[in-house]
Amino acid sequence: DTAVSQTPKYLVTQMGNDKSIKCEQNLGHDTMYWYKQDSKKFLKIMFSYNNKELIINETVPNRFSPKSPDKAHLNLHINSLELGDSAVYFCASSQGRGSTEQFFGPGTRLTVL
Amino acid sequence: GDSVTQMEGPVTLSEEAFLTINCTYTATGYPSLFWYVQYPGEGLQLLLKATKADDKGSNKGFEATYRKETTSFHLEKGSVQVSDSAVYFCALSDYGGSQGNLIFGKGTKLSVKP
Numbered sequence: 001d002t003a004v005s006q007t008p009k010y011l012v013t014q015m016g017n018d019k020s021i022k023c024e025q026n027l028g029h030d031t032m033y034w035y036k037q038d039s040k041k042f043l044k045i046m047f048s049y050n051n052k053e054l055i056i057n058e059t060v061p062n063r064f065s066p067k068s069p070d071k072a073h074l075n076l077h078i079n080s081l082e083l084g085d086s087a088v089y090f091c092a093s094s095q096g097r098g099s100t101e102q103f104f105g106p107g108t109r110l111t112v113l
Numbered sequence: 114g115d116s117v118t119q120m121e122g123p124v125t126l127s128e129e130a131f132l133t134i135n136c137t138y139t140a141t142g143y144p145s146l147f148w149y150v151q152y153p154g155e156g157l158q159l160l161l162k163a164t165k166a167d168d169k170g171s172n173k174g175f176e177a178t179y180r181k182e183t184t185s186f187h188l189e190k191g192s193v194q195v196s197d198s199a200v201y202f203c204a205l206s207d208y209g210g211s212q213g214n215l216i217f218g219k220g221t222k223l224s225v226k227p
Contacts, residue, residue, distance in 0.1 A: 004156075033214065033215075040219070041151075041200055041219065041220040041222070042217070042219050042220070043157075043202065043217040043220070044217075045214040045215065045216075048214055090156055090157065092157075101147075101159045101162065102159070102215060103159075104149075104156035104157040104158070105156050106155060106156045107155075107156050
């Protein structure tokens with residue numbers, strides 16, 4: 001059984017489009033995250049949700065809007081895509097925050113043309 | 114703010130060589146420290162962790178010791194295998210300050226040649 005799943009795995013789109021990436025976890029965790037990994041493999045937190053409430057938004061442009069319909073899902077919607085949004089986006093989850101392990105999804109490679 | 118610095122890669126070793134990947138951190142609180150590994154085309158997996166000073170994390174032959182006096186968490190393995198080729202990330206979680214998100218180093222790519 002896949003613990004943290006993301007769809008789609010690859011996403012190629014034109015500048016200016018709006019797209020969504022979905023994430024689901026079946027671990028019963030109460031905290032979910034979105035990370036962005038750039039072309040140099042640098043990983044940075046974008047959002048964190050705990051029990052469906054946003055608890056971190058690390059200066060991400062407001063074109064990015066996370067949506068959490070329930071604590072097992074955290075979707076990422078991106079408006080007006082820009083070239084610089086091209087990256088791999090990882091979803092993760094954990095039980096609580098702090099010292100607990102985070103479980104990562106396989107990533108979604110977004111390419112904006 | 115909190116940060117993690119790890120050695121630049123790529124690191125290329127022959128099979129059975131000794132591996133060290135250096136990692137140092139800056140944190141205002143008492144962070145937990147992690148090593149994550151990313152195999153080609155996959156997401157990150159936790160390799161090992163340590164939650165307090167002098168703790169040693171270990172898994173799959175890898176070890177790292179939480180050294181508060183030197184603010185370090187260096188990753189070591191005595192004899193690497195080709196299957197260890199991956200990108201390794203050092204990370205900290207300071208739930209007292211940053212609400213528990215992970216702060217990652219820039220990653221070190223390891224290539225092991227047969």
